[in-house]
Amino acid sequence: MKLEFSAEDEAFRLEVRSFVRDHLPAWLKRKVELGLRLERADYVAWYERLYERGWSAPSWPKEYGGPGWTPLQRYIFDEEALLGGAPRIIASGILMLGPVLMAVGTQEQKARYLPAIRRSETWWAQGFSEPGAGSDLAQVRTTAVRDGDHFIVNGHKLWTSYAHFCDMLFCLVRTESSSKPQNGITFMLIDMKTPGITVRPIRMIDGGNDLNEIYLDNVRVPAENVVGELNKGWSYGKYLLGHERTGIAGIGSSKQQIARVRALAQAHGLADDPALAARLGALEIQLMALEFTGLRMLSKNQESRVPSVEASMLKVRGTELRQEIYELLLEVAGPGALPFDEAALRGDQGLVPPVAPPDLMSLAANYLDSRKITIYGGTSEVQRNLISKAFLTA
């Protein structure tokens, strides 16, 4: 047992830190630090730098062109990149589809899709949710009917992140009706340019539109676009959602936002406020406890009482903690958080002169946007159900 990172890990940390310092474009760093909205071009500007360095798919093994990092290295990379002002890795091609293709994709599918994901050429949208079905994957009602060497897909997908700037869609469709709703679901890849697809952006509470609805009207999809076995898609979907554990607690993001609180407090004359110091101290401690819990769970003979729901525990606590940090940010902003300038939030010119200090202007939008993190990926309520159920039946 030791608290210190190994010399190798420390060297790796410095390597990442200097890479971020030297290669993250200043304009992008500033956009991230100001909490402005990022578009595909913004992410790509960073991912391309990472690609050149071989780091664009941090969680991928070497054989697929990833860096083959240990969990600890991925953790260090995440923290250093975020504290250095880089955008998060949000590409669902890297985080979600990649692991599924590696596990059950054909050689053709791997060769065709994985390199383009790493190069940020192809962006993938995730099409799991549908109207009337929340986190319950088995409620898929979008149908895919075989027609020669194609499937004809009809349905309606909801809450599809970033669909408006994606090239491809991976989704679950129903290929067979079954008494058990988990059966008869197929995992399928669809080109977003196929006729019959309509994307409707959803305007969000903070004025952004990260999410979309997708209508599929007699969309013809080649049969080779089925991933894995027909009718087994539900298990792949579950694998995908359970796969990404590093980062589920959002430690790097929380540290990034706590640093933002400190910087704002300094800039706006609150550095010596004892009430703020107490709340910040309490949050730092909570973050530390969560961070070390994530690290402990990676260690040998340190599994939790209910290993199957460790990710749920980290998610519940990590998201609720991050929301508290956003709440504190809003409080630090004071009346400066009230003016709302959509163009400025997009990083466009906005009103001139700016209607609020640039470092305060996006805080209300960021706060509102942060409400989603206890909803997406399984609500906190559902996670708590899972945790107690696993414990009670263990």
Next chain:
Amino acid sequence: MKLEFSAEDEAFRLEVRSFVRDHLPAWLKRKVELGLRLERADYVAWYERLYERGWSAPSWPKEYGGPGWTPLQRYIFDEEALLGGAPRIIASGILMLGPVLMAVGTQEQKARYLPAIRRSETWWAQGFSEPGAGSDLAQVRTTAVRDGDHFIVNGHKLWTSYAHFCDMLFCLVRTESSSKPQNGITFMLIDMKTPGITVRPIRMIDGGNDLNEIYLDNVRVPAENVVGELNKGWSYGKYLLGHERTGIAGIGSSKQQIARVRALAQAHGLADDPALAARLGALEIQLMALEFTGLRMLSKNQESRVPSVEASMLKVRGTELRQEIYELLLEVAGPGALPFDEAALRGDQGLVPPVAPPDLMSLAANYLDSRKITIYGGTSEVQRNLISKAFLTA
């Protein structure tokens, strides 16, 4: 609408204040302020003074020898008595049995029991709970079988407050088995000296023994001791538990304990601690909000969204708030809260010299004892069930 009390109410407040100042024995005041355990004799010492003044049954109407106060006057009395260091009115004869007898008792029962209650001569224990049945009154299994002009009672009552110093017991017994468990329950009065009654004190978490078990083994009870109609006892029990609304929020007790925090902070060098001031301020505001809510609910055209559960709302919030105050008291005590001297807590001599400063010594016991208030009289969980159910079906 006005915030000020009327001139009459202000005069009444001063009258109560000076009465408490002049008539509350100094030794008793000190016992209350130190949070020591009170015995029957302690309560009686105060109730007798109140009896002389005609105030021993604050909630009773004039025709039964009560003062006939308005709700506001009772509220003022409660607050002034508690802030003046008087013990709470705990006698369940006054608070619980009295109203039931007034509503459905016979003339003989009223004449026989009510005056003795007012004079603190007869102390009544409440026998509702039984093993295996929590707040659910309908689960009564103690039986009463008619035998001539008597009933033969057999059963086991649990959590009976102060039974060890009570003369009489009012309780619910099953006189008829019924498909609907609420039916067939009778409200009955039992002399504690009757052969077949065994009282077993229950040692509590704080070392005290306010609660008891009562075993009833072929106890012969005269038929005239049935209150109201046979088999209708469940509704009288419900009436009784819902009757006492003034004081359910415990405003007076909370104010008494907040004053204790302030006094201790002053005495132990914490008066200028900003973190303590912030927590105390927050509690004061919460108490104010609760107090004005209770007062608003007494006002015309100000009923809440769900009038039927106003008492539940006041109880949930009032008890949880009071527990927070006890938590803060414990924190103010610091290491002085650790030594535990049972004799000293009873107000006996205890170890000499005292093992802790007298004003700190009982705080841990008081804190532990306060955990009961969110359990008794319907747990907070049950109250929240009731509140939401009433709202959703309104």
Next chain:
Amino acid sequence: MDFSLTGDHLALRDAVRKFCDGEYPLHQCGNAEAATLSASRWAALAELGLFGLDISAAYDGSGLTAVEIMLAAQELGRRLGGGSWIASNLPAAYILSKAGRDAQRSTWLPKIAVGRRRLSLAYLESGWRYDLAKPAVTAVQQNRGWLLNGTKINVPGADAADGFVVSAGDDALFIVDARTPGVSVQSFRTLDGRAAGHVTLDGATVSGEALITGAGRAVLQAAIDYATAALCAEATGAIEALIDLTTDYLKTREQFGQPLVKFQVLQHGIADALIDLEQSKSMACVAALAAGSEDAGQRARLISAAKVTIGNAARRVGQWAIQMHGAMGMTDECRAGHYAKRLLVINQMFGDASYHLQRFIKHMAQGNGNES
């Protein structure tokens, strides 16, 4: 000590509620108003008599009190109505009523009462948080008038204002006509979609009669307290509406084979929201009663206590409502977000819960600690 509502109170409340039900349809309430809609709604609110409620009968008002303002504000809160009235025009008129010269009053108040003129309060400056500081806006006496220079920020309803009550110089308040040369407004919207603006005074010259005699920081603070009390009431109405619409959603939306409202955890959330609501309502009454108090310390203490209570309740209920609506709650289409945003704006206006807790503690230490 009495919070009873009279028949007149109930009649006023019902009239405003009925008006709001018609004027602010639930399915679009909270949406940003175009200038023409905003103007027609302003006229309708004037018609209803809101703007004159607390203006003396001598100036064509109803001569009522902060209690009636509370009742009206609560109803506006239920439908996110009222535009800039409570946060800006109400305290500006209050200052005039309390400290204005006769000529100022007779010029402005009757027209304000009927909605023909709009006067906004312009006091906040860049870099301030919530405490009133010495203004950076300067006021230099010149000939018989005053030369004003500087910028006031975040003035609700600035774009539609005919005039501003401006704090300037050491400790003075002026009425500045919006058409005065050198006065310009940079318009924008706040988070809740309402119109606001920064008001720049670039060598604006006003006459000697523009000075509000007898006014200063104490009156300005009283006006802010007065508006804060009304915002507390508005927030209470919004909280109540938000609980209703969230509960309705939980009743209809099914998950895992049953309506969400069948889940005990969500039921307990409703119970807590209801308790928050009742306490908020009570403290809104207290704030309204305190707003009329001559004792500045008691007023500060009670109104700060109300803002803390309601600020915390608004935060909890706002967050809860979005969470209960799930992904739907994150969209602009869902009303929950609009309510949450208005509550957020109210929380950050005139001081958030942390600020008012400290203010309460300060006045607690000075007072005797017993409001009764």
Next chain:
Amino acid sequence: MDFSLTGDHLALRDAVRKFCDGEYPLHQCGNAEAATLSASRWAALAELGLFGLDISAAYDGSGLTAVEIMLAAQELGRRLGGGSWIASNLPAAYILSKAGRDAQRSTWLPKIAVGRRRLSLAYLESGWRYDLAKPAVTAVQQNRGWLLNGTKINVPGADAADGFVVSAGDDALFIVDARTPGVSVQSFRTLDGRAAGHVTLDGATVSGEALITGAGRAVLQAAIDYATAALCAEATGAIEALIDLTTDYLKTREQFGQPLVKFQVLQHGIADALIDLEQSKSMACVAALAAGSEDAGQRARLISAAKVTIGNAARRVGQWAIQMHGAMGMTDECRAGHYAKRLLVINQMFGDASYHLQRFIKHMAQGNGNES
């Protein structure tokens, strides 16, 4: 950065667990021990090798670290065992190991390791809270020895101690034999039923060799941090046991026709308790690792963070466990209360969560804010 447990760690943990299961039967754990039972248990704990775990092999100990202490403490916490060891004897031996003279070490440590001598830490004084202050106990040099006067309070295990490590004078620590004339102990029990005492030194004279050279407030603070880390581990074990026994109760107890554990609100309470537990375990590891750190600032920051985390978790889980047990939880017969009381004692020992939050903030401001 690695929290892995080795095979030796697991073997130690299992041995202590097995011992505790036998020595401290669940149905009576937490009950106050009579002196004879206490003595026989002390001998059994010594037999198990606990007291020598972190004592150097040169003095017949096992020469292990705070990590092994953590593993043992956690198991003792699960059954409320160990008497005064962690809070009093452990830090006293630590001071001797770190700063004692050779003669002091060779006199005491081998006997401590095998349980033949008990040395208690007597540092707290009346009126102190948690910060170390200048002792009111005086130490006056006299002939070749020292004359000690004053009283140390709340010394766990004082009645059974053969000697005390006493802080006195400006900044000195002494070993005082319990049989020294003028030394007297007023025994009492703390809230958790354990034996403690106030130690009065009434003109007690000790030899010059009783002075612990090189010791002072820094070593005393390090010893307190060391014991605090172990208490954190003990609390973690108690939290885990409390969750288990509460959950077992909820599974068996029926209300409204079904086991309590079927109610979703209670299920979510279990989930929160489990999250508290996992975080407490992690911070107990961090505290153990920090206890060995030479950097006093980092040590303070991490151990205070652990005490805050575990103090808050202990409070929440303790209160929750009693509430879940209902009226039964209020009785002395129910084990929940015994666990809650021990957790309460641990919280008030060496600083509660509020104290350690402020200490954390102080050291945070001094450090660089990044533990990695």
